Amino acid sequence: MFAVVRTGGKQYRVAAGDKIVVEKLPGEAGDTIQLGDVLFAGEGADLRSTDGLTVAAEIIAQAKSEKVTVFKKRRRHNYRRKHGHRQQLTILRILSIGGEAPKKAKAAKPAEEKTEAPAPAAEAAPAKKAAKPKKDESEAPAAKEAHAQAPLKTEGVESEMTDTPAPAKRKAAKPKSDGE
Numbered sequence: 001m002f003a004v005v006r007t008g009g010k011q012y013r014v015a016a017g018d019k020i021v022v023e024k025l026p027g028e029a030g031d032t033i034q035l036g037d038v039l040f041a042g043e044g045a046d047l048r049s050t051d052g053l054t055v056a057a058e059i060i061a062q063a064k065s066e067k068v069t070v071f072k073k074r075r076r077h078n079y080r081r082k083h084g085h086r087q088q089l090t091i092l093r094i095l096s097i098g099g100e101a102p103k104k105a106k107a108a109k110p111a112e113e114k115t116e117a118p119a120p121a122a123e124a125a126p127a128k129k130a131a132k133p134k135k136d137e138s139e140a141p142a143a144k145e146a147h148a149q150a151p152l153k154t155e156g157v158e159s160e161m162t163d164t165p166a167p168a169k170r171k172a173a174k175p176k177s178d179g180e
Helices: 105-116 118-127 139-149
Strands: 002-007 010-015 019-023 032-035 038-043 046-048 053-064 068-074 079-085 088-100
Touching (some): 002 053, 010 019, 038 053
Antiparallel strands (some): 002 010, 032 053, 068 079
16 A cells, blocks of 8 residues: 655655655654645555545654755855755654544534634624724825925925025135235
8 A cells, every 4th residue: 555645845655664754853763653644545556535544654763964065156256155054854664554543532622612712702802992093085185186286396496485595606716826
């Protein structure tokens, strides 16, 4: 029997006894974990429903991948940066395929409590502060018109808006002569 399992954003085709290397999963070496995100399962040409299907796996080791070197360079700017990265990985041994996912009885009780909880929350909703009233729509166009009619100010040019003339340019000073 085989299954296609999704973990760490990737998909793996597994069978009982296979060893796979996946993105880091929580747990120590020797722990058993259940992979519940089974996308596809079957045996030979026969397909099997994946509802409630899980894959049991044992953690063999937590390891790091080979080092990946990241080198950045900008020509003619004396810019060089060298960094390295090692991805954390988990090595798994697939024990079995087809175990039913354990259904939690405790999960049903909180769901019932949650259905009762929204009723008090609905009563508390009106107690919130009232939203600020929106500005009258007639004010907005008037502001836009006033802004459009206002003349633009330019530097160094007399303006109709002010009574003062533009600053005069300074004349070049005459050189002083010693002989009067």
